Amino acid sequence: MLKKQYMSACAVAVLALGLATPALAQEAPAAAEATTQDSQPDNSRDDIVVTAQGRAQALADVPLAVSAINASSLERSGASDIRQLAQIAPSLQVSSTGNEANGSARLRGIGTVGDNPGLESSVAVFVDGVYRSRSGIGLNELGDIERVEVLRGPQGTLFGRNASAGIISIVSKSPSFTFGAGGDVSYGNYDYWRVAGNVNVPLSETVAARVDGVYVSRDGFYKDVTNGGTVNDRNRYFLRGQLLFQPSSDLTVRLIGDYTKRNEACCAAVYIDQTVAPANRNLLTTQNPIIPILTALGQPTAAFSDPYSRNIYVTPGRSYDGKTQDWGVSAQVDYDFGGASLTSITAYRGYYNYQASDTDYSKVDILYRAPGPDAGRRQFKTFSQELRLQGEAFGGKLDWLVGGFFANEDLGVRDNLKFGSQYGRFAACRILVSTPLAPFASPSSAGCLSAGGRGALLGANGGAGQFGAATPAIIAGFDRLDSVVNVGDTRSTYDQNSKNFAFFTHNIFEITDGLKLTIGLRYTHETKKLDARFGNNNTFCPAQQAALSPFLANAGLAAIAGGLINLTCQGNSTSELNGVSINDKRSDSELTGTGILSYKVTPDLLLYGSYSRGYKAGGFNLDRSALKGPIPAFATATLTAQQGAQALVRNLQFDQEINNALEIGAKYSTPGFSMNIAAFRQKFSNFQLNTFNGSVFLVQNVNSCATDLAGGDRDTSPTTGSCKKGDVRAGVISQGVELEAVIVPIREFSVSAGITYAQTKFRKNLIGTSNGAPLDPALRLLPGDNLSNAPEIVATTAVTWTPKLGGSGLSGLFYVDGRLSSDYNSGSDLFPQKEQDSFFVMNARIGLRGPNQRWGIEFWGQNILNAKYTQVAFSSPFQADGPGPAGVFPATSYPGATQIFSAFLAEPRTYGITLRGKF
Template identity: 30%
Template sequence: MRLNDVSRHAALRALFLLGATAIASPALAQNAPTAAADEGEDDIIIVTASKQAKTLIDTPIAVSVASKATLEVAQIRDALDLQTLVPSLRVSQLQSSANTNFIIRGFGNGANNAGIEPSVGVFIDGVYRSRSAAQIGDLPSLERVEVLRGPQSTLFGKNASAGIISVVTAEPKFDFGGAAELSYGNYNAVVARAEVTGPISDTVAFSLAGNYNRRDGYVRNVTLNRDDNERNRGGVRGQLLFKPSDDFKLRLIADYDRIDEVCCSVVNIVDGPTGNAVRALGGRLISNQPLALESATNFASENKIDNFGVSAQADYKAGQFDLTFIGAYRGVRLNTNADSDFTSADIIGANRGRNAINTYTAEFRVASKFDGPINFLVGAFYFHENIDAQAALTFGRDFRGYASALSGGAYTNLEPTLRALLPGTPAGAFGGQGQGRFEDYDYKNRAISLFGTVDWELAEGLTFTAGGNYTRDTKRVTTNVVSTDVFSGLDLVRAGVNAGVPATVAANPQFNPFLGLRALQFLPPFLNFPNAVEDGRTSDSDFAYTLRLSYKMNENLNLYATHATGFKASSFNLSADSRPFASQFIPGSTAQVPAPAASPIRTALGANLPVNLTTGSRFANPEHATVYEIGIKGQWEGFAVNIAAFRQILNGFQSNVFSGTGFILANADQQSVDGLEIDSSISPTRDLRFTASLTYLNARFDRFPGGAALVNGSFSTVPLDLSGQRVAGTPEYAASLGIDYTARLSDAAKLLFHADYQHESPTQIAQGTVALKRTVDNLNTSVTLVLDNKIDISLWARNLTNQAWITTIFPGVAQAGTLSGYRNQPRTFGGLVRWRF
């Protein structure tokens, strides 16, 4: 089944027309300035991907660069829009505004679970942003966005096993100037940005910027009579630049941004057998409409995020050495709540999350500038993070009736019987309103990295690069998780024994009728740690390296071959599915005969072991990445092309799969991708540029016997051997085409026309046996009138043909047999006025 609702003829026709004119350049050129660039701007692009300022052609790394002009003319209005410029990059927003996942070359995780850092590292002005809630704010004064593909551990000190997104903003200037813009679009979208910069003295400059982004929701909540999936965010950013000499400068940055919006609505893909129970309670759901722009919840979600921080960067030129120090503090305060049954029945009363994240980083590096054949860069990176993560999932007023309906009345009718059979059962009605699970995690992470690279020019144009990174990472977690769900704490095996069922068969549902109710034990007791067996600590160390040979044949062509490794440390599972490892615990009730085999946890905890406890994982072991890559970078007048062919392997990829009540965290033994990336541009004239890109990814799990996947029928997440399967969500082919044309009306006026088109081949959405596929066809356009290079007046549209597709699917929460998901954003359009001074 393919989830697209309208014909793609118009978009495909655009693809054909653009492709016919760009046949000489089968890739997107985000690496060259667009037609929006000012007259006189050359084609030299400076990037800092290698921690040193170099031209793009002199940077033998698979890197894509989106300049300020490209971002403006393409109307990149959100982190989600970046993937239209970089086909190897996928960006998805999940169950809250704070959960945005970045994936490069099919590798990436880190959203939905506070204990997991992303495999794709995000740096803003050299400062590492460790969690997605700190990565998604609107940033003013963007200078460029660099996307580095493949492991980058020898250049970046923390968790760069899959790639890097490096965002660079403009530093203050000693000439007074600035800009202001205002845009308005459908859904009453208002975006306002302003920035000003200038001198305070001959040696001190400042800049101050602010942004406001508001939009009505595009999903109608039919029960609350309001619009969901809105935008409501804004922020301020101030900078000071001290530059007493050409050899020294100090840049100070302070910023604050806030998000307070209702997001993210869920669609009902399959209305399972629980739907009738919801309707019997008088509830409503938008049934079996996977592309609906309607929802039916009984309360609006909450997404409140405060993201703030300060940083200082000092740069000093000491003879033949460049010294750099970056120190930063980042804080995130996150509060969310969602009606996670996604119906108007009050089944889930609340699903709250509250995180306080405090992150301190420091980096020091020295780069040489020798005239001879050898140069080097060495550095150290320190990371210190504390997270207080709290969550609560509670039953609503309709849960008891819902559970009774699902069990044919047994849930409530058997309550007196079970209480009599199990003396000591806590007070409180089964499924009573307010009962639930209350979680509190205290997470501490300390890491230090020592890294460096050496470039040795063996002959003219031929350079050998060797780099290394030693990382030591320690984590410590303490949990305090309590379930007040009375029914989930019942030992139904023991109840059967006490009712006269022989102990030898009491664990068999054929002989023990009470076991038929186990499916309603949604929130069983939790085994907290540290305990007598589990210390709640991990300690990892690794040496990653890079070996590269590059040959710059001439000023237009550079060839390179790279072998590199990467590393990401262990991640803790801070969710209700955090369970003891099987090696430490033998599952089963203490009442079973024969008794379960002895285990360290049973021996240590004895009668204190919670009932209904099963095995799983507390944490995932580290990821180890390896890449083999060859590449070509070419740039001539009017034409540029970059080609990379690679094999990238991740041993121990940290898979994080939603189970319906929590997240299953496990290591894939080996996941790999064979791929080809081509991006280029061609400019027949100075006013016309065609851009295009093509990415091929053959991503698969080579070995993953301990996987978990979504299966048909029950639409539940079950253990499944994924060895040999393609990685779901990663398209085999992704292509982008674009065109920029400048019509010069006079010496003081010009029109800029832009269009870009993104296509992803049919892709299975979720791992497992649910054969649901997504095809992406996305057309974006804009036209801008530029007056005196100071005033821009634009009309723009994103997803012009209003294509619809499902981005993510998952099991219905407490609704076996129901399949839920998220769909993409519909067409948006509007106008913009920008003034530069």
């Protein structure tokens, strides 16, 4: 593993050589219609215009940390969705896990793990001013793009939706009043095909139309050895149609409709060994008692070696088939009254995704979602309306803006997660091999108990039985657990409605020539209502509880009885919940905003300092496992199951996330050289963390205590480590420095450079809620460590050369970019087995273009060095520690040799050819 000092030196060397971030957006102002992006030279140094502050401004005049990436840069890098933007934006990182709907974007090391649709994104995604409900939705094709603006830090004033860590704003190409058409066709390895086209037609002097379309097909990166075929394939298309109505210079109306459909198999994972992280050494050998169980139940030994072979062993008959549809319509109206201009954005969007899965990622049938519309389905229906009125006063000394926003969102989740046909046998064996009863384990026998073992248990201690009079009941408990097969959710539903309204103002005061004060405020109120109904046919759970619960008070029997109950009822999978419904409601009100003091020292140099406060709404954990602790008992002597579940519904709530941030920066811009630098410190209160503990997903707010907890946040007890409410403080700190630079010594050649140093850490003495409740023991490794997927150092690279070739109008294209990342932990619980070593990813493109770039041919490669790294590592489902002292599964002991880990791998090397044309 590279040391931090080496990484620092390496990154600085990369910067010094001028090999780093993307060529930043370099387009003419939107108002200057005569110059379009298509007609600009590759390395044009026209003003970079962005709308990061709700009005069109030159990037060099915006006192914010903003990266703006234009269409040419996106095209050269091969980026077609937000995931690939990370290659050319050093502060951005994007990863996806068991479903691409779960894609998570991070800025400055901060993001939201996306496996639970109840959590909104810390980094919000907007397309043409319209909020996308979760950042994973941005993994769709984007079509022809004018530019992408990446705003770093809390955005607590403008935009339709607050964001605690940053915003990715995507602006598509608008219709124009000049006819044009273009397209490209690409072919690459893995039988990759991508066909894209666009047509722009002026329908009259006041109306223009544009249509963009993309079709993508590709084989998957993983080979399903068991069932044949591949997983993580591409089969999608995208259409967007637009109308531009401009009857006068004062009024512009832009109508947009888009539709995306994906029918793909996603997302596979592999077991990881010491080639990924040294802490995995010997975890995939027979020294680990889990491995013999898996192999005895049918898992090939080849599955435990060479994760980058990308061979997977799916349970026969199981699949990862899924479907996604994403569509929407929007209308943007801009009207200039003379003294002020009004912008209205009205939108309605629909989205749904469902994804079947072999959820344990092995050939052994432990956990699965059957294909169909109930397979982890999530559906969003969102109406939004934004109004902004902006103008000037006092002779131009005040640039004012006021606005309002309203959104009504319906989220529906459907699930059919079930235990597989071998779950009960596997779970029974897991208990046995984690106890002194390991010699009695027999994966081929009922209850995983060999015939000799049953006899020994019954005949031990002079005939009284290993567990005394309880021995027959304990043996029956193993047999009952063995019977837990193909049961679980029949159709569980979670319906959430969110109503959000906000009022905001953003004002720029010119105090003296060059000295400006920006004040922004926003009041947001949001109400969420949850209605859930459960369908479950696991009748073995209540039977196991009834038979074994009396032994929980016996210190000698509690562990074995608790383990049997917990594994039979894992994640609150119980027929007690069948037909049970729950409901709840929560409201948040927050005042956020920003204050910025900026000074234009010279026409080329801007200095600024800012304070900003961002907000992300609280919500509900849309997972039945969060209703209760390790042993579900919804029905008691005094409560029905309905009443018991409703009494626990508050356990699903988590609080809003707040970011208070300071930033100072400088921007220097001349025609041939520009540089931006920003230093920041961000403090997150109620940080929303979602993590998989090997059995269930936990959603936990994270804070810190100002007093010493004496290790109470790092032990295995769920009750130690509490804090007085008055001592609660922010639990996550993100601080560092960002640097971006672009040099264009000649028209045909540009070098851009960038580096981000971000120390993104949990504080020590961590607690859970703002009331000072203890941290969940599964998160005991967090205090004082870095956040997951948060490398301290990232340097990116981009060099472009487009030489003229003779006097015939031909030109060449030579392009290379790269991303150097220091090491980080890719698991949100920070187990050492999930560490990712430093790596470097390089893309390249070489081509020949005709006169005025009317045609082109390009040869390209992505990840041409075939860097091997993981997106996210995780505890293999149910393949972790056995029952602990209180029967909890998995155990809360430090991760040892009785578990294994899996990972979602990053994409391998790809290469191909692209033909382009336009007229």
